[in-house]
Amino acid sequence: ELKVEQNPLFLSMQEGKNYTIYCNYSTTSDRLYWYRQDPGKSLESLFVLLSNGAVKQEGRLMASLDTKARLSTLHITAAVHDLSATYFCAVVLNDMRFGAGTRLTVKP
Amino acid sequence: EAGVTQSPTHLIKTRGQQATLRCSPISGHTSVYWYQQALGLGLQFLLWYDEGEERNRGNFPPRFSGRQFPNYSSELNVNALELEDSALYLCASRGQPNTEAFFGQGTRLTVV
Numbered sequence: 297e298l299k300v301e302q303n304p305l306f307l308s309m310q311e312g313k314n315y316t317i318y319c320n321y322s323t324t325s326d327r328l329y330w331y332r333q334d335p336g337k338s339l340e341s342l343f344v345l346l347s348n349g350a351v352k353q354e355g356r357l358m359a360s361l362d363t364k365a366r367l368s369t370l371h372i373t374a375a376v377h378d379l380s381a382t383y384f385c386a387v388v389l390n391d392m393r394f395g396a397g398t399r400l401t402v403k404p
Numbered sequence: 405e406a407g408v409t410q411s412p413t414h415l416i417k418t419r420g421q422q423a424t425l426r427c428s429p430i431s432g433h434t435s436v437y438w439y440q441q442a443l444g445l446g447l448q449f450l451l452w453y454d455e456g457e458e459r460n461r462g463n464f465p466p467r468f469s470g471r472q473f474p475n476y477s478s479e480l481n482v483n484a485l486e487l488e489d490s491a492l493y494l495c496a497s498r499g500q501p502n503t504e505a506f507f508g509q510g511t512r513l514t515v516v
Binding site: 327329331337338339340341344346384386388390391392393394395396397 | 507
């Protein structure tokens with residue numbers, strides 16, 4: 297069965313700092329999604345990564361996919377408070393399985 | 405264009421009762437996924453429907469069941485409700501295989 301592991305699970309950052317969230321998965325797949333969830337809300341799609349070496353960027357967030365290493369990263373550049381949320385990666389094989397999520401808090 | 409809609413928004417049931425949750429996908433989307441998200445936790449995969457068929461189910465007991473209708477809307481049924489079934493139930497729909505899935509706002513089920 298497909299296993300998806302995210303780390304760290306909790307991340308407290310200072311504004312202006314950089315950090316990376318990692319998503320490892322156990323079975324070959326070339327489709328991976330990143331989502332954001334604000335407290336009490338549903339999930340918002342951030343990135344769709346469809347091939348080895350795919351890189352997508354939106355504002356201060358950049359996601360990449362290495363299918364050979366079965367690894368995706370979500371890099372945060374110069375964090376701001378508005379990025380505080382929980383971030384999930386989801387791997388698509390026969391269905392869509394999520395990591396446990398990374399709860400990000402950005403402090404002034 | 406309307407997004408994924410779920411109903412009801414909130415549902416309160418007594419232990420032992422049955423709950424029915426509904427999901428209307430985005431127009432043209434044929435795949436529907438159901439997830440359970442307990443408070444403060446991640447998304448646990450429940451069911452996947454595509455083209456009217458159940459394609460896969462997660463590690464949940466048989467009292468969690470569902471179906472997909474010809475118009476691709478979907479229903480999740482939870483029988484013999486237990487206190488630990490209290491959670492946010494999220495539905496997502498997807499069109500083409502290489503596109504992202506969009507989520508509804510969820511149904512907050514509380515079992516008392």
